[in-house]
Amino acid sequence: MPETVAPGAREAVQPPRARGAVRFSVRAARGGSALATFRHAGSLRAVFPRVRPGGAVEAVLVNTAGGVTGGDRFSVEAAAEAGAALTLSTQACERAYRAPPGPPGRLSVRLSAAAGARLAWLPQETILYDGAALERRLEIDLAPGARFLMCEPLIFGRAAMGERLTSGEFRDHVTITRAGGPIYRDGVHLSGDIAATLARPGIARGAGAMAALVLVADTAEAALPQVRAHLPETGGASLLAPDVLALRLLAPDGEGLRRALLPILDLLTDDSLPRAWRL
Amino acid sequence: MPTATDARLTLAQWLSPAYPTGGFAWSHGLETEVAGGRVADAESFEAWLADVLEHGLGRTDAVLLAEAHRAAPEELPALDAEARAFAPSAERLAETAEQGAAFARTTAAVWGLDLPPLTHPVAVGRAAALMGLPLPDTLALYLHAVTASLSSAAQRLVPLGQTEAQAAVAHLAPLCARLADEAESRGRDELSSAAWAADIAAMRHETLQPRLFRS
8 A cells, every 4th residue: 555645545545345235024825935035235145045845944145255255245144924934154265364453354254034933044154264353243033932043153364375363353143043942052253363262171272163053942852962972072062951962072174073963963953954055 | 337447347258268168169170170181280370360360250250240230129139140150050150149148148138138049240249339349359359269268278289388379369469469450340231251271170060970079
């Protein structure tokens, strides 16, 4: 950047940042579920691959900006109406690139499920590059009797390149509410030498990837022993309530994380995991 | 408003191991780490506890305590619900809920306070506010009590000698003081934890056999 740029003008000479928003809802239809409303704007799209008859509507989010960097804003809002079934995933891993000074990239996801609805949030891995600045907010609102499954895999640096996160800022904020009250809450704030933090014994013992999974379903208690049977020693699962199962998993890298997650996701999705997870 | 000395004596009583909150029954997942050989001596224990304080329970409980100290009475139920929702596992939820309920029961009875069963940090923060006890001292002593309680668990589990356990508490006291300072400016929205390995150990404690502790 030329030294002649006046202080304060830096923001103005940055290229325009990506903006993207997707908003839709799904209703119960004869023999399954169907898209009820749909809008999108900017660099975020959703495609709806054909699924088996009677299955959930599958929404695959596509970030046409190719990733997230500082100043980007993406938002997803989706609702599963009463009795409808909706599964959201992403077409590719989300790459959080090294960000210029200034505000972080922001990703906001707000999902809701009405009574008797089935909702799943199953994005592919988010990869934090060295120097990334990303702030995510995931808000889920469930009606009593709605079923919900989420899995958020996170990879710290591009392992194939031997990348270590020696700088950067990552904030994550997750809230699941039911009938207005919180039933699951998570928050993460990592900054600075993230690799050094991850090396610590109480944090990640040097793991390069982490996933959080939550199942809200009346089958959660019955599923716990089966879920545990699939977990390596670097993962744990527990019931926060009889119908709320939480899982946390660490793995050396993204590949190891996915290998450990796949059987668990197959189990919890009745083998209807979005195809993107298979590639 | 109590004098500074009165306030310190009340906090010393509430946050002493003799106060009947049943703190001796909980290891916060440490028992799993000892059984797995990952915590095996004073050095590995101090490193684990420093992480739990700085990136896990210490950090989150300090924020919750500070928020409870500031909260209006009608805001407490939502704050306490958030504290419960933030617990990463069944045993960790029981750990904070049962110690908090026991703290509230005794404190309400002795000081005549209106203190319902709340999670541990929320109960202590609320009681301190009701008694006019200053937030900085309450935070520092609460974190110090967590440190002492887990060091006492380590004494039984690792095992550590009495001197080693007390050295760990002394080494971590400055961290408690720093976390207490930082928590005063953090709000509920900034609740965060990265003590994932410690959380996983707490989850795996549920199926650990044999076990002495309830978490």
